[in-house]
Amino acid sequence: MFEALQPLPPDPILGLSAAFRADTNSKKVDLGVGVYKDAAGNTPVMRAVKKAEELLLSGQATKAYVGPTGFGEYNEIIASMLLGEELKQSLGGRRVTVQTPGGCGGLRMAAEFIRKANPDATVWVSDPTWANHVPLLGSAGLGIETYPYYDYEKHSVRFEEMLATLKQVPKGDLVLLHGCCHNPSGADLSQEQWQAVKDVALTQGFTVFIDLAYQGLGDGLVEDVYGVRLMAEALPELIVVSSCSKNFGLYRERTGALTLTCTSEQAATAATTLLAAAARANYSMPPDHGASIVQTVMSTPELHADWESELAEMRDRINGLRSLLVNRLAEAGVAGDFSFIEKEKGMFSFLGVNKEQIQALINDYSIYIVNSSRINVASINEENIDYLTTSIAAVLK
Numbered sequence: 001m002f003e004a005l006q007p008l009p010p011d012p013i014l015g016l017s018a019a020f021r022a023d024t025n026s027k028k029v030d031l032g033v034g035v036y037k038d039a040a041g042n043t044p045v046m047r048a049v050k051k052a053e054e055l056l057l058s059g060q061a062t063k064a065y066v067g068p069t070g071f072g073e074y075n076e077i078i079a080s081m082l083l084g085e086e087l088k089q090s091l092g093g094r095r096v097t098v099q100t101p102g103g104c105g106g107l108r109m110a111a112e113f114i115r116k117a118n119p120d121a122t123v124w125v126s127d128p129t130w131a132n133h134v135p136l137l138g139s140a141g142l143g144i145e146t147y148p149y150y151d152y153e154k155h156s157v158r159f160e161e162m163l164a165t166l167k168q169v170p171k172g173d174l175v176l177l178h179g180c181c182h183n184p185s186g187a188d189l190s191q192e193q194w195q196a197v198k199d200v201a202l203t204q205g206f207t208v209f210i211d212l213a214y215q216g217l218g219d220g221l222v223e224d225v226y227g228v229r230l231m232a233e234a235l236p237e238l239i240v241v242s243s244c245s246k247n248f249g250l251y252r253e254r255t256g257a258l259t260l261t262c263t264s265e266q267a268a269t270a271a272t273t274l275l276a277a278a279a280r281a282n283y284s285m286p287p288d289h290g291a292s293i294v295q296t297v298m299s300t301p302e303l304h305a306d307w308e309s310e311l312a313e314m315r316d317r318i319n320g321l322r323s324l325l326v327n328r329l330a331e332a333g334v335a336g337d338f339s340f341i342e343k344e345k346g347m348f349s350f351l352g353v354n355k356e357q358i359q360a361l362i363n364d365y366s367i368y369i370v371n372s373s374r375i376n377v378a379s380i381n382e383e384n385i386d387y388l389t390t391s392i393a394a395v396l397k
């Protein structure tokens with residue numbers, strides 16, 4: 001039965017990490033997968049996370065099952081991070097949050113939930129979008145369409161074209177937006193643009209679906225949820241999938257959440273039963289460790305304060321690296337205007353090099369870049385910046 005199976009090509013992002021690990025070049029640079037790295041090139045366990053783990057290790061009294069919707073206190077903490085206390089209170093029982101195995105698990109749960117609510121739903125994703133959105137949502141059986149998003153020439157959002165397409169999206173379909181730090185482009189919607197999308201959503205009646213994987217890594221914990229809060233306040237229904245992989249550095253702990261706002265408390269109650277059943281049928285219940293860490297950090301004032309300050313250090317470092325890269329590319333004699341990299345947000349930007357140049361960077365210089373030319377700015381440091389920029393200069397010559 002298994003003999004006829006053919007191997008699949010490597011994942012466009014995770015496959016690159018495997019190739020990087022296997023590369024023996026001591027100068028190799030991994031600009032692929034979206035993990036934060038510090039100045040020494042390490043992806044550290046955040047200070048508050050480490051302390052929370054110590055507290056958990058000594059204080060945790062049981063490993064008994066948590067249940068399909070996860071750890072209730074964690075779910076409330078996530079809802080507060082997304083919505084703020086006031087909006088959370090005003091949404092009351094119309095809002096439900098369930099813990100999921102990472103952001104990917106949340107997206108999968110969202111997809112299964114959408115299929116139950118409307119089996120004919122199409123999800124409209126930005127062009128381009130995160131490389132895993134289409135496989136992940138598509139494999140759950142949802143139709144996928146795209147709306148124009150990034151202008152590779154002007155390095156900005158093609159907002160007029162985006163809006164023109166959204167004005168054709170019918171009720172019953174969903175529009176997937178990146179809450180902040182658009183992956184892969186780093187180009188986010190302005191507040192005015194969020195408002196305009198909200199108005200179109202109200203007129204058209206489509207459902208807004210927000211993927212929020214980088215809260216706190218763009219402009220700040222509150223600034224980065226401007227769109228989430230705007231939509232939650234204005235729209236009758238909303239889906240938000242959020243992740244603690246990046247902002248708590250909990251990548252491998254698979255710590256995420258799915259938040260819904262519904263038209264009524266009854267609808268939210270029904271939705272919760274569907275989400276619990278979907279979790280039960282897939283993985284029974286989410287892993288606890290990451291959620292318990294988040295709950296411990298957020299409910300221990302010193303840890304909470306230290307987490308926020310370390311997150312701010314990470315955000316400032318990424319923004320500093322954006323400027324450093326732009327300056328050093330110019331110093332290395334790379335022709336062209338890369339100033340857009342300084343204006344974009346989060347871990348990613350497109351370097352704007354072609355497929356052959358990407359292959360040359362990987363094969364000849366061991367500089368690993370996703371084949372869309374997306375780079376993870378957070379992987380740059382003082383040690384590798386000269387090698388990186390002189391290699392890019394050599395390849396672009």
Ligand code: LMR
Pocket residue numbers: 013014032033034035130132183
């Ligand atoms: C990325 O885009 O690199 C990250 O979100 C990691 C992943 O799972 O692809």
